[in-house]
Amino acid sequence: MKPPMIYLASASPRRRQILSQLGIAHEVLRVPAPEGEDEPQLPGEAADVYVRRTARDKAARAAAWLASDAARVQSPNTYPILAADTTVILDGLVLGKPVDHADAEHMLARLSGNTHFVHTAVVLAHQDRFFEAVSVTEVRFAALSRTDIQAYVETGEPMGKAGAYGIQGMAALFIAHISGSYTGVMGLPAFETGRLLQSVSCPPG
DSSP states (O other): OOOOEEEEOOOOHHHHHHHHHTTOEEEEOOOOOOSSSSSOOOTTOOHHHHHHHHHHHHHHHHHHHHHTOTTTSSSTTSSOEEEEEEEEEETTEEEOOOSSHHHHHHHHHHHTTOEEEEEEEEEEEETTEEEEEEEEEEEEEOOOOHHHHHHHHHTTTTTTSGGGOOTTTGGGGGEEEEESOHHHHHTSOHHHHHHHHHHTTOOOO
16 A cells, blocks of 8 residues: 655655655654744643643744745645654753753753653644644763764754764764663654544544
C-alpha cells in the first residue's frame, strides 16, 4: 500500500529523515512563528505537561494557518498534520535550546555523569481532531571533562538542540546508556508516529 501524504509542521531535518526512513511521504509546512518567546514554559507548569502542550500548540497553529491560507495550499486540511516537540528533562527541570555557547557549556556540564529523560510529544491533527502520544527515554551521560565540553560546543552542534546535544551527531560519544526510543531522542519517535498514523487509518506502509 502506498504511504499517505502528511504535512510536517517542523523544519527539522532529523524529523524529515525519520519520516523518509519510514516511507512516509510528507510536505514541510513553514508555519510563521508566534510572537514573543519561543515555546515558553508556563509558571508552575510541569515539564512533562509542557512538552505535550507545546506539541499540541504547534499542531493547532499549523492547522489554523492552513485553513486561513487556501490561496497557497490547493487542498487545505486534506492531509493530516504532524507536529512534535522534544524536551530534555533533568531533575524535573526543562533544558531547552541554548542561547549561546556559554549556556550550552552550562547545560552539558549539568548532564555530565547524570541520567536525564527525553520526552518527545507527537500530535497528529486530522479532520478537526487531535491525536497524541509521548515517548519517554532515559539517557545517561558519561562524565565529561571541561575540555570535552568546550570542544563539542565549538563544533556548533549543540546550538538549536534541546539540552545542547544531538544524539545522532558527535554527542553519541558521550552517551553511556539509553533506555527507550533512539528516534524519540532525535526528535520523532518512529513507533509512536506509526501508531498515530494507524489511528486515523493512515498506515505508514
